[in-house]
Amino acid sequence: MLNIQFTTLFLDLEDLSIINVTENSLTVQLPRKLHICPSCGQQTQKVHDYRLQKIKHLPLLHKTYDLFLRKRRYVCPHCSKRFFEDNPFLLKYQRMTTLLKQFIISQFAQVKSASAIAKDTNVSVTTALRLFDHVDYPKPQLPEVLSIDEFKGNADGEEFQCLLVNPKDKRPLDILENRKTDDLCKYFASFPIEQRAHVKYVVMDLSSLFRSVIKSSFPNAKIIADKFHTCRLANWALESVRKEVQKEFSDYRRKYFKKSRFLLLKRHKNLKRDEDKEQLANMLAVSEKLSQAYRLKELFYEVMDSTDSVEYVKRFKQWQENVMRYDIKQFNKLMKTVIEWKNEIIAAISTGYSNGYIEGCNNRTKVLKRTCYGIQKFKRMRNRILYMAA
Ligand SMILES: [Zn+2]
Structure with a gap:
């Protein structure tokens, strides 16, 4: 046998x-x-x-x-x-045979810690990592459409790293060490200007920092404010109102609201169960302010559902009137941001490009980080993420 x-x-x-x-x-x-x-x-x-x-x-x-x-x-x-x-x-x-080496390296494509890989292949952790360090990815070619997003990688003393993705084929292109303006500019400047001039769209969250970097690095790129991030701002505004409102609640009710916050954050049309809808109605009946904030959140999602710029402008105007009527500071702030990013949001609506895929990437990275107890070395983390996606 x-x-x-x-x-x-x-x-x-x-x-x-x-x-x-x-x-x-x-x-x-x-x-x-x-x-x-x-x-x-x-x-x-x-x-x-x-x-x-x-x-x-x-x-x-x-x-x-x-x-x-x-x-x-x-x-x-x-x-x-x-x-x-x-x-x-x-x-x-x-x-060590060549086949074993190849097998060990291939194990790094899975969400598995280096120590688990070492144990399964009967080598030391150092050996497994040394073999994987042979995997390296050169700087990518810049695509016509580029997505940039940050994620909490905690590598080499930097809390945040940046992820570049080609949203057309949903492939991660590169991972950058941090999100500092100078370093981002330096990175993009390392590509020849012809290549940078070729980039038509850059999808990003509503960060002024990214915007200034992109504007100075890509002469012909139109900036797209990612829809997911834009919608998330409405959820954050609602969350902030909830926390404010529930301060006056009893302990029991506060805990109940915290536990049931997903009912507020989910889009109403996505609440399928009658008891959820009923529970939500009961929550909103407790506070007028929360109920108004909820309405503004729901209406904002409808603004973002617009299919072209004309519809967007029309729906946004209606939303703006409601914001001004309710005068809730969190939503006043959101309104300001959305006005400031009008062109970029409309670009998202008219092109349909989004960073939805990047979020998936980031979630996978989170799982990887949990499995590996944090990937300390930046270079290794970069290669691991690119290898897993290849
Ligand atoms: Zn001889």
Whole structure:
């Protein structure tokens, strides 16, 4: 049984013959072949001696085993040079087979910590990481449409990293070390101007910092304010009102509102259960201010549902009237922001480009970070994220 398992393990190493099997070890050797003497260039098949070398190969399911290679040394009858046989699966001075190395690297495509990978493949964590460090991605080509977003990566002492994505094929392009204006400008400036001039749209959240970087780096790019981030601002405004309003509540009611806040944040049309709708109505009946804020949130989503700029302008005007009527400071602030970003929001509506995919990317990164207890080294994190997405 073990023998069959061992044999299948070496299917890819065709010439190898198994010469000894014990309960938990295996000895293999390569066939005897004509070799060229590295010293004088003459041919020889004369064996000088054998050495047993312990090597590492692919893991067997539920079984640890020792693998030995019976290495042959040839001797040249013309010049007496002694030399080891050629080995197609084990590079010179290596103890690990090429297949094992490839297998270990491929494990990094999964959401799995380096220590788990090391354990499963019977190597040290340092070795697993050293192998993965061979994976590296060069700077990408800039696409016509570019998405930029930040995420909390906590790598190398920087809390936030930036993610660049091509929203057309939803592929991560690059990860930048931080979100500092100077560093972002320097990064984009490293691309030739012809390439930067080729970028037509840049999708981003409503951050003035990103906007100034993009404006100075991409001469022909139109900025698109990501719809998801824009809508989220209305949720944040509503959340802020909820927290303010519930300060006057009893302990019990405050806890209840906090626990049920998703009913407020979800779009009303997405509440499917009657009891949820009923519960929401009861919550809104408690505070007029909360109820007005809720209405403004819902109406804002409708503004954002507009399918062209004419519709947007019309719906926004109606929304603005309501905001002014209710005069809630959180929504006054939102209104200001939305006016300031009018062109970018309309660009989002007319092009349909969004960073929805980036959020998915960020969630995957979060899972990865949890699994790996934080990925400290920036370069490794960058390669890991790009490798997982490839
Ligand atoms: Zn020779």
